[in-house]
């Protein structure tokens with residue numbers, strides 16, 4: 001079956017956009033803020049927290065970033081007004097990072113100030129490796145003037161342990177640990193799946209052992225179990241960590257079980273017009289997903 005899934009994965013880039021949209025629907029909470037609000041409310045009612053992400057990345061220039069900035073300001077106000085249990089996740093390339101670093105900072109700062117006023121949390125997503133230094137730099141700069149901010153560290157990068165140690169050394173740190181979704185060169189990234197998993201656990205431990213808040217963002221059941229056992233055996237306080245999952249990945253039962261056991265669980269809820277690159281990454285991220293696509297494809301066309 002593995003070879004078949006691998007084969008299907010190679011076909012994903014050639015799928016018609018409409019078909020990608022249909023299959024990727026379950027990963028996205030709609031195109032509008034109203035649709036996302038409904039999804040977030042539903043998750044909140046089930047006991048989950050959320051982090052809302054307005055889809056979009058690599059905008060044309062920093063001027064084009066004004067639109068996502070306004071959308072994020074509106075989103076923050078909506079979260080407050082509707083009493084949603086949600087923070088936001090944001091990609092710096094959506095704010096113009098790849099064009100003009102200082103302009104991107106000004107854009108980010110507007111959002112940061114609004115979140116500060118409303119006491120809401122901002123998580124800076126981690127993008128591909130050319131932007132790791134800048135992303136960590138933005139995070140460090142942001143946490144100097146605002147507490148409710150965190151960023152993401154990718155377990156597949158060799159540099160991650162050092163990055164975490166440096167951040168922790170400098171002050172209170174709040175990190176989401178994920179495996180990493182981008183295709184990175186061999187000299188900077190771990191390719192062996194088991195080694196990534198091992199590094200992931202080491203990074204989570206590094207945070208927990210240093211009193212650093214960690215969001216354990218993975219759908220890997222074995223890894224979730226290993227982390228959960230560590231939390232229990234070391235009597236880690238509930239407010240020091242949370243589990244996170246992406247909307248649409250079929251791990252709801254595991255997340256419900258974690259909730260029932262008293263852990264905090266947060267769903268990443270992406271929405272917006274700019275759904276295509278995110279959906280393609282979700283669909284391509286590992287060969288077993290191609291199997292899901294194949295099944296979904298037939299489910300969709302079944303009468």
Ligand SMILES: Cc1cc2nc3c(=O)[nH]c(=O)nc-3n(C[C@H](O)[C@H](O)[C@H](O)COP(=O)(O)OP(=O)(O)OC[C@H]3O[C@@H](n4cnc5c(N)ncnc54)[C@H](O)[C@@H]3O)c2cc1C
Nearest residue numbers: 125126152178179180181217218219220244245246268282
């Ligand atoms: C909340 C959250 C935030 C994230 N933020 C970032 C970020 O800022 N930067 C970044 O680089 N990456 C981010 N990621 C993505 C992450 O790096 C991984 O690419 C992704 O989570 C898959 O890795 P995994 O840990 O779930 O392990 P995997 O070994 O890839 O997956 C574990 C199991 O989950 C299932 N699964 C995983 N993904 C899917 C899917 N899309 N559809 C169906 N089944 C699936 C597979 O069946 C597999 O068996 C984030 C992930 C989460 C959960």
